[in-house]
Amino acid sequence: MFVTQEAKQSALPSPCIGVCRLDDGGQVCTGCRRTLGEIAGWSAFSADQKKQVWERLLALPMPVQAKTCPRCGNGFTCGAGGEAGGCWCAELPRQLSPSEAASDCLCPACLQKQLRAGV
Numbered sequence: 001m002f003v004t005q006e007a008k009q010s011a012l013p014s015p016c017i018g019v020c021r022l023d024d025g026g027q028v029c030t031g032c033r034r035t036l037g038e039i040a041g042w043s044a045f046s047a048d049q050k051k052q053v054w055e056r057l058l059a060l061p062m063p064v065q066a067k068t069c070p071r072c073g074n075g076f077t078c079g080a081g082g083e084a085g086g087c088w089c090a091e092l093p094r095q096l097s098p099s100e101a102a103s104d105c106l107c108p109a110c111l112q113k114q115l116r117a118g119v
Helices: 005-010 036-044 047-059 108-116
Strands: 065-068 075-078
Touching: 036 047
Parallel strands: none
Antiparallel strands: 065 075
């Protein structure tokens, strides 16, 4: 079966991460950071429109969050602290798949231990 380039592009995944809550203004999802219009129109968007939404989302700065490490219980900041202005974890080797990760981000010490262990 021949699949057109348009069909391949229209298969772009939804940015939804399953954390569906609106911001205080009621206009943007705090999970995927799409606007109400982008959420409502996603299924009818063309491949180009979906690509534009993804490009906008990827250009946004990462939200900074205070988190608690699920492994050791220590508090840490997620989304900041890196030399390039992003999250500190972006500077570590990408060796962990999401399926191997804990339910949430690990603190710097626990993530580095896990990387050294070769997991």
